[in-house]
Amino acid sequence: MAPKGPYKLCTVNTAPERAKRLVGRVVEDVKAEYTILHLANAERIEDVKAMCEKNQPDVLFCASMWTPQESDEIQRIARETVPGIKTMAIPQGLQVEKGPDAVVEFLKENWPRLVGN
DSSP states (O other), rough: OOOOEEEEEEEEEHHHHHHHHHHHHHHHHHTEEEEEEEEEEEEEGGHHHHHHHHOOOSEEEEOOTTHHHHHHHHHOOOOOOOOOOTTEOOOOTHHHHHHHHHHHEEEHHHHHHTTTT
């Protein structure tokens, strides 16, 4: 069976290299089931709208360095910019408290429910 997708993914992370690395691990781990294309990362909340307008992503992830309020704002901007986008906030502090492996596991566990299959 062919993988589902492709899903266009954007991230909001103040450490773009780390975002790229972590998402790269998720993409690699799920590639038999899903095709995920990481198109762009915004480092600032002010850049989310432009990134979403340009890339029209299917999915947006907020990194764990954002507060719940900032994550809510990021997701609100994404939903207003791209109708139907799926958004997910990584729990605040997950990367710091449990490390990158915990973030990768969180994303892999939640991906099927997020995209609806």
